[in-house]
Amino acid sequence: MVVASMDVNGETRAAAVQGMLRTLRESVAPDPETLVGTLGRVPHKYLR
């Protein structure tokens, strides 16, 4: 995502900054789908 050198108004730049922060937040948060997938690969004996 490129936000530097933006010739747009402040509102747009603020939204872009919030977008970057959201991207960062989501990139470090655990993905619930991955967790489900991991559980799906747990050997059958542990799921009894």
Next chain:
Amino acid sequence: MRSAFLARVHDSVAVLKALYSEPSVLLPVLLSDPAPYIKAVSEAVIAKSSQPSRAIIRAHLSFLALHLLPVVPQDVVEDAFSHVFFPFLLFSKPKFRTAQAVWEIVEAAQKSAPDVGLARCESLEGCVEVMKEEERLFLSRAMTRKDESVTSAFENAEVMRKVNLAVASRMAGEYLFDIKVRLPTEWAR
């Protein structure tokens, strides 16, 4: 992404509010190398050309004092103190509101993190207490006189002078101490 964030340090209040809206997300990005960020903030708040507003100064200094400085090594804190906070600490007629706002940020930071960051900055030791005492004395005198026109103690030239003198003496004391420690090495050369 880091350079994009750094570029926004020079932006408007609205953009700064967005930038500093999630400290826990922004901090890891800046912590990998805080020096360029502190340099950018210093340039943004001291710039003579743009005359940054009090809101811009407050946004930068609040984030630094309350979020970044408590989690960086002390040499980074001292660097931020010298280049970002120090230029705003002395009171003057045209700048007393800014000085007051910056001291409030320093006080809040020292209260929220009493063992790290600005609370460990030796040059600031005891300064908030000196200010509070001068403010208390002035306001109690105003109350005795039943003077209701007083809005801020720091608007008063005598309070400004006393606080400036106390802060400057405190800081000069630190520098004298530094010189004393360094002198023998200097003389040995």
